[in-house]
Structures are given as structure tokens and as C-alpha cells.
Amino acid sequence: MSAPTPATAPAGLTSPESGHWRNYPRFLWNLVKLATDGSLTFYAWMTVLTAIAAVGLHSWTTQFTQGMIHTHMTDQVSWGLYIANFTFSVGLAAGAVMMVIPAYLYHDDEMHDLTIIGELLAVAAISMCLMFVVVDLGRPDRFWHMIPLIGRFHWPISMLTWDVLVLNGYLVLNLHICGYLLYMRFLGRRPNPKWYVPFVFLSIFWAISIHTVTAFLYSGLGGRPFWNTAILAPRFIVSAFVTGPAFILATLFFLRRFAGLHIGDGPVKTLTRVLQVTLPIDLFMVGSEVFTEFYTGGSHVSAAQYLYFGLHGKSALVPWIWTAIAFNVTAALLLARGDVHERPKRLLAACSLAFAGVWIEKGMGLIIPGFVPSTLHELVEYKPSLLEWQVTAGVWAAGLLVFSAALKVGLPVLRGQLAESHQATKVEEHAAVVEGP
Amino acid sequence: MTATTPALPEDSARRGLLKAGVALLGAGAFARALSPLLDAKPITSLAGFLQGHYKELTTIEKKAMFKRLEAETKKDYGADVTIGDWPAEPGVQFAYALNLSICIGCRKCSEACHEENNHDRPSGNSYIRVLEMEQGSMDLERGNTTYDHAVPAPGKYYMPVQCQQCENAPCVKVCPVEATWQEQDGIVVVDYNWCIGCRYCEAACPYHARRFNWKKPEIAAAEINPNQGYLSNRIRPQGVVEKCHFCLHRTRQGRLPACLEACPTGARVFGNVLDQDSEIRWVLNNKRVFVLKEELGTRPRFFYFFDK
Amino acid sequence: MARLAKHTLGKVAAMLGAAGAASVAVWAVLAAPPNTPQGNVKSTKAVKFSTEVHIRADFGALDTGKRGPKGEPILARCNSCHAEHVKAPYARSVTDLKDFHVGKAFAHGTVACAACHDLQDRERLHLADGTVIPLAEVQQLCGQCHGLQARDYAHGAHGGMNGYWDLSRGPRVRNGCVDCHNPHAPKFQSYAPVLKPRDRFLDGPH
Numbered sequence: 001m002s003a004p005t006p007a008t009a010p011a012g013l014t015s016p017e018s019g020h021w022r023n024y025p026r027f028l029w030n031l032v033k034l035a036t037d038g039s040l041t042f043y044a045w046m047t048v049l050t051a052i053a054a055v056g057l058h059s060w061t062t063q064f065t066q067g068m069i070h071t072h073m074t075d076q077v078s079w080g081l082y083i084a085n086f087t088f089s090v091g092l093a094a095g096a097v098m099m100v101i102p103a104y105l106y107h108d109d110e111m112h113d114l115t116i117i118g119e120l121l122a123v124a125a126i127s128m129c130l131m132f133v134v135v136d137l138g139r140p141d142r143f144w145h146m147i148p149l150i151g152r153f154h155w156p157i158s159m160l161t162w163d164v165l166v167l168n169g170y171l172v173l174n175l176h177i178c179g180y181l182l183y184m185r186f187l188g189r190r191p192n193p194k195w196y197v198p199f200v201f202l203s204i205f206w207a208i209s210i211h212t213v214t215a216f217l218y219s220g221l222g223g224r225p226f227w228n229t230a231i232l233a234p235r236f237i238v239s240a241f242v243t244g245p246a247f248i249l250a251t252l253f254f255l256r257r258f259a260g261l262h263i264g265d266g267p268v269k270t271l272t273r274v275l276q277v278t279l280p281i282d283l284f285m286v287g288s289e290v291f292t293e294f295y296t297g298g299s300h301v302s303a304a305q306y307l308y309f310g311l312h313g314k315s316a317l318v319p320w321i322w323t324a325i326a327f328n329v330t331a332a333l334l335l336a337r338g339d340v341h342e343r344p345k346r347l348l349a350a351c352s353l354a355f356a357g358v359w360i361e362k363g364m365g366l367i368i369p370g371f372v373p374s375t376l377h378e379l380v381e382y383k384p385s386l387l388e389w390q391v392t393a394g395v396w397a398a399g400l401l402v403f404s405a406a407l408k409v410g411l412p413v414l415r416g417q418l419a420e421s422h423q424a425t426k427v428e429e430h431a432a433v434v435e436g437p
Numbered sequence: 438m439t440a441t442t443p444a445l446p447e448d449s450a451r452r453g454l455l456k457a458g459v460a461l462l463g464a465g466a467f468a469r470a471l472s473p474l475l476d477a478k479p480i481t482s483l484a485g486f487l488q489g490h491y492k493e494l495t496t497i498e499k500k501a502m503f504k505r506l507e508a509e510t511k512k513d514y515g516a517d518v519t520i521g522d523w524p525a526e527p528g529v530q531f532a533y534a535l536n537l538s539i540c541i542g543c544r545k546c547s548e549a550c551h552e553e554n555n556h557d558r559p560s561g562n563s564y565i566r567v568l569e570m571e572q573g574s575m576d577l578e579r580g581n582t583t584y585d586h587a588v589p590a591p592g593k594y595y596m597p598v599q600c601q602q603c604e605n606a607p608c609v610k611v612c613p614v615e616a617t618w619q620e621q622d623g624i625v626v627v628d629y630n631w632c633i634g635c636r637y638c639e640a641a642c643p644y645h646a647r648r649f650n651w652k653k654p655e656i657a658a659a660e661i662n663p664n665q666g667y668l669s670n671r672i673r674p675q676g677v678v679e680k681c682h683f684c685l686h687r688t689r690q691g692r693l694p695a696c697l698e699a700c701p702t703g704a705r706v707f708g709n710v711l712d713q714d715s716e717i718r719w720v721l722n723n724k725r726v727f728v729l730k731e732e733l734g735t736r737p738r739f740f741y742f743f744d745k
Numbered sequence: 746m747a748r749l750a751k752h753t754l755g756k757v758a759a760m761l762g763a764a765g766a767a768s769v770a771v772w773a774v775l776a777a778p779p780n781t782p783q784g785n786v787k788s789t790k791a792v793k794f795s796t797e798v799h800i801r802a803d804f805g806a807l808d809t810g811k812r813g814p815k816g817e818p819i820l821a822r823c824n825s826c827h828a829e830h831v832k833a834p835y836a837r838s839v840t841d842l843k844d845f846h847v848g849k850a851f852a853h854g855t856v857a858c859a860a861c862h863d864l865q866d867r868e869r870l871h872l873a874d875g876t877v878i879p880l881a882e883v884q885q886l887c888g889q890c891h892g893l894q895a896r897d898y899a900h901g902a903h904g905g906m907n908g909y910w911d912l913s914r915g916p917r918v919r920n921g922c923v924d925c926h927n928p929h930a931p932k933f934q935s936y937a938p939v940l941k942p943r944d945r946f947l948d949g950p951h
Contacts, residue, residue, distance in 0.1 A: 036456055037452070043459070047459070050463055050466065051466065054466040054467060054469070054470040055470070057467070057470035057471065058469065058470040058471075058472070058473065061470065061471050061472070061473040061474055062473045064473075064474075064480070065473050065474060065476070065477035065480060066473070066477065066652065067650070067651055067652030067653060067675045067676060068634075068649070068651050068652075068676065069651040069652040071651075072945075072946070073651075074651075074944060074945050074946055074947075075639065075645070075647070075648050075649055075944065076645070076944070076946075076947070078636040078639035078640055078649060079636060079640060133635075136635065136636075137633050137634050137635055137676075138632075138633070138634020138635075138636070138649065138650070138675070138676025138677055138678075139480075139632065139633050139634040139674075139676040139677060140633075141480060141481055141486060142486075142614075142631070142632075142633045142634075143633065145490075145614040145616070145631060145633055146613055146614055146633060151490075151614055152490050152493075152614050152615040152616075152631075153613070153614070154612055154613050154614060154615045157610055158610065158611050158612055158613045158637075159611065160611065160613035160635065160637055161613045164613065217637075218640075220611075221607065221611075221640060221641050222607065222643065222733040222734070222735075223607060223641060223642060223643025223644075223730070223733060224640065224643075299576055299577070299578045302578060370640075371640070373578070374645055375642065375643050375644060375645045376566060376568060376577055376580070376582065376598060376644070376645040377577040377578045377580060378582055378645075378947060380944065380945075380946050380947050381946060382946070534902075536897075536902065536903070539903065539933075541933060541936060542936075542938060543936040543938050543939065544938045544939050544940050544941070545939060547939070547940050548939045548940040551940060560943065560944065560945075561940055561941075561942065561943045563940060563942075566942065567938075582942050582947075583941060583942060583947065583948070584938065584941075585938060585941050587935045587936065587937055587938075588935065588936050588937075588938050589933075589935070688910065690914065691909045691910065691911035691913070691914030691915055692908070692909050692910070692914075692915065693906065693907065693908060693909065693910050693917075697906070698905075698906070698907045698908075700905055701905050701925065701936075702904075702905065702925065702933065703898075703902070703903045703904035703905045703906065703920070706901060706902050707910055708901075708910045709910070709911070715910075716900055716901030716902060716910075719900040719901070719902065720900070720902050723900075724902070744893065744897070
């Protein structure tokens, strides 16, 4: 490091007592600058995402003003693509932070580098969750009814209020951890473990809680036998452990490709190991469900029957679920080789397949069949409308925008750059002060 | 590693210009994306937006609000209506029973509900769904709701299903904003002006009793039932959930529900279970009644029975 | 002929005597207004309003199949032929009846005409014990055999109605037996169902 260390920097610039009011806005401005500066590839990427998000926003505004008649949801299938993606995003958010477990619980030092990526992914995924909830509301203008104290918050009876609490709490928690680490780096000071390690531990448990509560949303409904199973929460957690590492591994691949950032092989190996275990467990749990449903038989099997084989000549979900199974099994086979972590393309393929497989399994393969057949056993099928796809793509694009910007900001931390540039500024300022009138 | 390379002044100026241009484009795209907001009528008035929960409003506030809703109905639908509010009466617990032996599946109840409760006309919405069931089977899986042959058909019986007004209502439990609750007389109501439209209650209901307003209901002025209740049959706003309310605007004034009056066979029995001499009490005491999906523990106050 | 009629009547009377006596008793007990005041629960306040049993206008008449200027059915009262001075003979069989009583359906088990109709006055009925009753009280007659239905009816659990569940606040009008059941062919008529669900994406059975 050529720049002076914080210890030698002039007092007043870094002192937390007097400096935060001045430093924090500067830090935020710095983040904005960092997030909007980049290569042409970066600009192109962000422009494409913005365009998709704008299309989604336009579609959602149409839905908001003219009604959800533009979706293909019905009174029989009253939740669709939005809530399916919401569920999946919660898993992604939870899975991202669960990756912190090896770093802190098992003192895997190399994994520490990944903490910030995991936390940033969690922030992006949680924003997606919140967006998916809002786009699914018939009356988003009444969102304030759900705000505790201002509205009427049906806590602790309604599971959805728990979800509101844990999701927002999780967002704040992760914003704090990322924000603190970045700010300390900006100030050029060593992060004080007291201010973030307890929160990291809390966020690990919180990650489990967000996905458990989300599973309880469904598994607590006696009228929906397809969801009314105790295995749902464990299944959600395990599948989160699939999507989280898979997404981070893919991110590392692209960071290496486009940002020239090389994370050590250790974390890649660790994440691959996690996938090698969780993906088969996920398949095992799905298999257990399938056995219980079909061996028992009776009228409660009809949702599973519809999902896997079709019912009364209707089979809209059959291609989906078998695609998911094919993807997950292929991914598990690709991952089965011991040296897979040394073969980036093979690993990327496995991660993409597992990611897409779980996305189907938890969405079109779980949320939708919960409604088919309906509680009166009417068989109304659901295929998302174009507008639903647009809105969904828009939310994903917005989530990726948040993630890309966050990575852009967080990357220098990984490289140790942010502090350097800041310290360079500080030195210049110091010089200005010294050489001033 | 662009960030560490010292940028030339012209370079950064050009970059600033580029950023400004992109930001402008982005803002334009954003404005274009939001354009449907301008094309449409506002989804709510300011007063509607700020309206509090039904249970938190004073009598005076409620009166003013009913006036506002009446004016809005006049403006939107061209009909003069009165919106009233009838609180649950002490000493009354409503229950409903339906005789499956004499129901013929004519769906007159469903139609009466459609008209009484100002349902959306194009979708033919109704709170009642009639299942044509196989004789000798209680399996809903073998039921059918879309029959259109003459009824009663041989080998079939008919089972109308509507809100069961459960004592342990899953829909009430799950609502995140207390927009739906059970009243003292057992009727589960919805504050249509408080519901956020998350449809969790629709997912929770085991009886397909709830309906969502996927769009603003369409109904001709001449067809509007002008006698409306705030918690019952007033025209619902877009994007909220609705359900059967045992015609509380009628029943809380002593009248029979519309579906019962429409029933040509007298399969429906309605009344106050607290009244020892009521018809409903007699049915519960003397017929072998059952409830739907009893195993779910929802404790419905809607009963079914067979004569033979 | 008289012997045959007597024989049939005797058989029916015996049948009704046995099966109907109990029903009559039940009917008599239960015919009281179902909503009698008792206790202090709100709805059992003194019954101020009555329950009126509706009876169809064409009861005791034959639809001639002809229509009046406004499309209304032209009815012929039974006694316009069957009054004592006309003395139209009793039909020997249902087929005989159909030839003349155009459009009348007969499907009421093996019940003979005279089991219900008064031999002297076609617009009067008689109970199993021979008590003659006016047409308007036909429900008593039905209840002799259809005891279960009569009991349910008496408790408001059979037959359509309109008005108030709470008789302290308003009256009620109820359908009588013959409003829905043609006494000569009492099986409930077939209906074309209304308001078929037309939810989006819901087509065909299931």
C-alpha cells in the first residue's frame, strides 16, 4: 500500500465522533459513482437489465390500473408466477447467506471473502421478494395497511405478517453488514468484529427463519393437502442450499470472466461440496413426497397426479415437472465427479441446471399444483399470461440490477481498492488543507 | 482495473456526459413505463386511500364514508343506491342447513346470489357453486360444476357450496391486515376498503368460498340492487376479495337470505340456532347433519343432511 | 262397476287407514306454527306476523290447453262438469281420464281418484277417516301418507318460502304442497339449470 495507513492520517478525517456526518454522505456518493462507472460491457449489461425492468414496470402499471384480469390467475388458481418466484427468491436470499456458515462456524478463512457476495446477493434477492409480493397485490396502494402501528398488523396469527417481519428484518440485517464492511473499508479502517460478526451469526439463523416462515405460509393450510406437509420447510431449506451456492458459483465464474476477479479455488471447492450434498438430499425429499402421495392414494393424490402425469386429460404442468427432474438429476450427475470444481464449464452447466431445476420445482412444481384441482376439485389449469412473464422478467432484471450494482460496489472490497482510492482523496485533501492559506 | 487508472479530465467529462445521457434515457424509459397510470381513472380517491379500518371508524365517520361511497357508485355506475350498516344483533347466531335429498341442482340459489349481491355480470360470478355428485359417493373428485342438462339427472345428487362461515375460519387466521373477521352472529365479513388483495385467504379457504375482483365489476345501472350493505352486497372495488355474508343486509333485518328465497324446493333452512324453536334448530336436533371436510377442524355453521 | 269401485276404495281406505293414521296424528300435532315464543333469545319475541301458505290459483281446475287474449291459461273448474246436476261419470281407468282431461298427467302410484276426491263434490277432498275438507286444506290430505315430508314442512325444512326468518319482524309466505307437486303426478318437475359457471379457463366437467 503506497497510501498512508489510517493510523497516520490526520485526525478529524477518520474520527467517528466528528466525521460520520461528513463522511457518510461522501461514502454514499462514492457508492453511486462506483456503481455507475464501468466498462462498456458493464454499461451494456446494465442497459439491457434496465430495459427489461422498464418493460416489466410498464406491464405492472397496466395490471395495477386495469386489474389483475391481465394475469391468468383465477379464483381456482389464485396465486401464480409471482408467488412462485417470490418463494424461489426467498430461498435464494436464504441460501446466499447460508454460505456464510462455513466461513464463520467452521472458520474457513477463504470463505470469508465470499461473505460479502452472499450478503449482497441476499439483499438483491430480498428486494426481489418484496417486489414479487407487491406485484401480486390486488391493491398495492393499500400497502400501508400492512405496516405495523399505522395499519392493522395481524401478528402473530397470520403467517404472512411473520414473513413481512422476517423478510424486512433480513434486508436490514444484510444491508447493515454490507454497509458496515464497505463503510469501514471506505474509511480505511479495519472493521470491528463487534459491529458485524454478531450480525453475521444472526443473519445465518435469520436466513433459516425466512425460508421456514415462507414454507409455513403454505404448509399451515389444511385445505391444501399438497402443501400441508411437515417436510415442506426442510425441503425449502435444502433447496435454498442448492440455489444459493449454485448462483454464487455462477457469479464467481462470470466475475472471473468479465471482472478479472479470481477468488481462490478453496471457496469454489467448498461450494461445490455443498451442492454435491444438498442436491441429492433435495431429490430425496421430493422422492419421499412422491412416494407418500402415490402409495397412499385417495383423493389427496390428485394434485400430485395432475402434476406428474396429468388428470382428466389435463396436463399443463407435466412438462414442467419432468424438466425440473431431468435438470436436477443431470446436475447431480454432473456434480458427482470429484474433480468437477476444477472444470469451470461443467460446473457452470451443473449450477445452471440445478438453479433452473429448483426454480421449477418450487414454483410451477409446488405453488401451482397446490391449487389444482381446486378445493372443490374443479380442474382449472394455469398458464402464466404474457404480462405475468413480463412483470416477472422485470422483477428479475431489477433484482439483477441491484445485485450487479452491489457487486460493482462490493468488488473493490474484495480487491481492497475502495479504501485506497478514498485514502488517495484524503491525502489530496490533507495536502490542500496543509498548503492552503 | 479502471478505477485505479487516473482518468484524464476530458475522459471524465465525456464519461459524465455519457452518464447524464444514459440517466436521461433511463428517466424517459421510466416515464414511458409508468404511462398507464395516466391513461386510467385513478384506482382510488384520496379519501378512499386514507380511509381507516372499519372497526376504527366512528359512527359519524362511517356515515360520511357511506355517503361518499354512494356518490362514487352514482358516478361510476349511474345508479342511486343506499349503503347501510347493520351490526350483529345480540342473541343471534346464524346457521344454515341444506337438504341434499331435495336439492335438484337448478342453481336458482346461485343466480339469486348473483343478482342480490351485485356481482360482476360478464363473469357470472356468484358465491354459490353447485356440484353435481354421483349417487353413492361423497367424493368431490367425482363432482362436476359445469353440468347444463336438465336436472335432477338420474343417478346424481346436488350439493351447493358457499361460505361455511366457519367458527375456526382459516381465511380469518391468515389475513395479514385483519381485513376479514368473524362477527358476533357468526358471519365472516370482509372490509372491501381495507383488503390489500393478497389472496392468502383464497388459498386458505378449503371450500372455494372466496372470490377476487380481477377487475372492476361491470353491472348495468338498471340491474343494480340499490339496497346495499357496507360489509355485504355493495359493489366491490377492483382488486379485493369478497365472499358470502349470509346476505347480512337482509338477515340482520330479520329477512331470509336471497338464496333461500330462490330455492324452489325448500332445501335450504336458515335461522338463529340460539332460538330453541327455530327451524334451523329443529333440523340440527332431528336430522343427521354433517359438515364438509369436518376433519379440517374448521367448525362450519353450514350443515348438510339427507332425508333418505 | 260399483262393486269394483267399492272394492278399490275399500283397499285404499284400509291402506290409508293403517299407514296414514299415524301420519295424520303427527301432522295434527306438528301443524302448529313452528315459531312459538319462548325464552329471551332475541328472535323468539312474540310472533307478530303470520306464516301464510300459498296455494296455486289453478288448484281444483283443469287447464283446457287454451289461452286467453293475454296468454293466460283458460281453466275449467272441476265442478263445471262434475257438479251434481251434470253427473259426469267417474273414469274407470287413467286412460279414460286422459282422453278427456287433456294434458293431465297421472303418476301418483296406485292411488285411485276417490282416495282423495270427494265423491259428491269434485272440489272437495276427504281424509282417510272420511272427513270432508275443502281443496285449500289439501296439505292435511297429503300429510296422511307423506308423513316425513309433512313433519319437515311443519318445521320449515321442506318447501320454498319467502319473507322473514324472524317472525317478530315480518311475515312469511310459504309454498303449499301442490305449488310444487302436481297432486296427480307429484314427482318434482325437471328444471333447466340456470347460471352455469363461466369462470375463465373452466371448461367441461372437472
